[in-house]
Amino acid sequence: MPGKDRTILLAWELGNGFAHAARLLWIAKRLIRAGWRPVVFACDPATLRTAYEAEGIDVLPTPPHASCFAGTPPFRAASYADMMGVCGYADRDKLAAIVAAWDVLLARHAPAAIIADYSPLLSLAAFRRIPLIPIGDGFVAPPALPDGGFPPLGAPQPDVWSPAELLANARAVQERREQPLPDSLHQIVAGIGAVVSIPPELDIYADWRSQPAAGPWERPEAPPPPPDAPRFFGYLRMSHPQARLTVQALIDTGLPGELFLRDSQPGLATALAQAGILLHDTPPPIRDALARASLFIHHGGIGSLADAATTGRIQLLLPRHREQACNAKRALETLPGTFITRQHTNAATLRAELPKLIAHRRAFRLAQESAARIAARPETAWAALQSLLTRL
Numbered sequence: 001m002p003g004k005d006r007t008i009l010l011a012w013e014l015g016n017g018f019a020h021a022a023r024l025l026w027i028a029k030r031l032i033r034a035g036w037r038p039v040v041f042a043c044d045p046a047t048l049r050t051a052y053e054a055e056g057i058d059v060l061p062t063p064p065h066a067s068c069f070a071g072t073p074p075f076r077a078a079s080y081a082d083m084m085g086v087c088g089y090a091d092r093d094k095l096a097a098i099v100a101a102w103d104v105l106l107a108r109h110a111p112a113a114i115i116a117d118y119s120p121l122l123s124l125a126a127f128r129r130i131p132l133i134p135i136g137d138g139f140v141a142p143p144a145l146p147d148g149g150f151p152p153l154g155a156p157q158p159d160v161w162s163p164a165e166l167l168a169n170a171r172a173v174q175e176r177r178e179q180p181l182p183d184s185l186h187q188i189v190a191g192i193g194a195v196v197s198i199p200p201e202l203d204i205y206a207d208w209r210s211q212p213a214a215g216p217w218e219r220p221e222a223p224p225p226p227p228d229a230p231r232f233f234g235y236l237r238m239s240h241p242q243a244r245l246t247v248q249a250l251i252d253t254g255l256p257g258e259l260f261l262r263d264s265q266p267g268l269a270t271a272l273a274q275a276g277i278l279l280h281d282t283p284p285p286i287r288d289a290l291a292r293a294s295l296f297i298h299h300g301g302i303g304s305l306a307d308a309a310t311t312g313r314i315q316l317l318l319p320r321h322r323e324q325a326c327n328a329k330r331a332l333e334t335l336p337g338t339f340i341t342r343q344h345t346n347a348a349t350l351r352a353e354l355p356k357l358i359a360h361r362r363a364f365r366l367a368q369e370s371a372a373r374i375a376a377r378p379e380t381a382w383a384a385l386q387s388l389l390t391r392l
Contacts, residue, residue, distance in 0.1 A: 003036030009111035011041040013062050013119040014087055015140065019303045020117050021047040023135070023197070026217060027115065028057050030382070039109055041122075063101035065121060068094065069160070076322055078159045079150040080142045081185050084120045085161040089185075092169040099125045099173055106130065113392050115385075116191065123189045124170055128180035132191035133388050135381070137302040138203035138213060139323050141194040148184025151208045154326045193388050197381035199374050201334040202305050204326045214384040215377055216306065223312030223371035224291040230359040232257035233289045234297035235304060239263040242318040242341050246297060249350035251275040255358055258289060287311060295358045300324035305331055312371030314363045315339065316354075337367030 010028055012020040025048055028038040038057055045059045052059045068090035069075045077083050088095045102125035114132040116122055118140040126132045134141050142150045149163055163185055170188060171181045182188045196213035200206055203213040232250065236243040238261050250257065251271055258278040261268070272279045286304070290296055290311040298304040300317040305327055308315045314337045319325040331338045339357060341350075357363075 003031060003034050005035060005037060006112040007109055008036045008038050008113050008115065009041065009106075009109060010038055010115045010117070011062060011119045011122050012117040013041075013043050013065070013121055014083070015043075015118045018047060019301075020136075023217070024115075024117060025051055025055070025057070027135075027382075027385070028052075029055055032057075039111070041105070060105075062119075063098050063105070063121070065094070065098050071160070074321075075160070076157065077153055078157045079152055079163075080139075080189075081150050081163040081166055082160040084185060084189075085166050088121055089166040089169055090161045092172055095121070095124070095169055096173045096176065099177070102126075103177075113389065114191075116189075120189050123191065124173065124182075127174065127182060127188055131392055133193060133195060133385065134189055134191050135195040135197060135385065137198045138196055138205045139302065139326070141196050142186070142189075143205050143209045144184065144186035144190070145208065148186050150186060151205050153204075153322060154329070192391065195381050195384045195388070198302060198306055199309055199377075201309060201370070201374070202302060202327065202330060204330045206330070214381040215374075215379045216310065217381045219378070219380055220310035220371075220375045222375050223310065223368050224287075226364060226368075227292055227294055229256070230294045231255075231292060232295040232297055232354075232358055233293035234259045234261075235283070235286075235299075236260075236297065236318065237262045237299065237320065238265060238268070240299070240318060240320050242343075242345065243299075245345070245347050246316075246318060246341070246350055246354075247272075249347055249354055250277060252347075252351055253355055255354060257293065257295075257358075258284070260284065294364055300328040300331070302327055305335075308367075309335055310371055310374055312364075312368035313337070314357060314360055314367055316341065316357060335367070336370050337363040339363075 010024045024040055031038050040059045041062045042059055043062050045061050065088050067086055069086050088098050098121045102122050114126050114130055116132050116134050117136045167185050174181050197217055198213050200212040260280040260283050269279050286307045290313050296308045296313045297316045300319045317328045317340045319328045328340055
């Protein structure tokens with residue numbers, strides 16, 4: 001897939017930053033080796049800026065967008081169509097302004113191709129004009145239903161916005177720009193082919209796909225052996241009630257382990273130190289932390305799930321929002337050694353069950369066997385991306 005010194009634009013418009021920024025940096029470095037000139041647009045260009053600068057890669061801001069949701073919080077998307085709606089498709093004028101801003105940037109940089117990570121607005125600006133490859137985990141790269149719509153996100157619920165209305169707005173913007181008109185919302189974001197960069201076990205849309213997810217970007221190493229003694233590693237946000245209960249239970253039970261906590265409360269560091277629990281000031285390398293642990297406690301983000309799945313660790317999931325709940329449901333069905341807390345889970349239950357879970361030999365063995373199967377597969381997302389780029 002020689003780049004022939006052509007410009008390729010990588011973008012991420014929506015979603016929290018670190019995983020998206022790290023993924024695009026990993027891809028950009030390899031594209032440079034293949035002769036491409038990457039330019040990166042990010043909704044948070046400060047994330048990993050130093051790492052990008054070290055590679056000589058420009059990181060620029062995406063055109064800003066504001067939420068179109070005016071209802072009573074929380075916003076709960078019925079499908080990916082509502083995610084398109086909330087970022088701009090629900091308001092024709094907002095959508096037109098964002099697409100016009102992208103038009104200026106695309107004219108300035110003249111990319112030969114676009115790699116789009118969770119970028120539905122850019123996808124409309126580039127529609128049928130510039131080859132676009134959507135990438136990402138299952139949630140941000142959904143398949144199409146036979147009617148051109150998207151699968152539900154979790155249990156079916158009413159749409160926040162009519163998909164037909166969102167499509168009408170997109171078509172009106174395109175007609176005003178004298179550009180090709182999409183026949184469906186999925187057609188806008190489908191590009192020339194998607195790269196779903198997770199093991200199929202973690203794909204919440206697996207039942208609807210005609211082709212399985214491509215797998216991780218590169219083949220994972222064999223899962224590390226168990227630690228010398230049962231230990232935990234937790235990556236939690238303390239604004240979540242179940243996280244606060246779980247951390248207190250870890251303190252109460254005196255289980256050995258490590259934590260990285262966001263939104264931590266005053267005085268907690270002292271309590272953790274007294275309990276012999278190591279508290280990290282910054283996120284440690286996750287695979288290194290998991291090599292020292294038998295149990296990984298987290299909220300069910302797709303990156304954390306993939307790390308646990310490929311290292312073969314027991315998982316305790318504390319989902320915070322709808323996407324994580326969908327991820328957790330899928331993991332419980334496909335990944336041995338995965339457990340979940342429920343809203344009614346109380347401190348006494350956690351104190352009783354955590355010591356059993358951290359030393360659950362059968363669960364650990366099954367998780368290790370699953371990780372070994374994933375590591376043995378030859379398929380990778382990088383190979384899938386290379387195959388699409390050879391078409392250009």
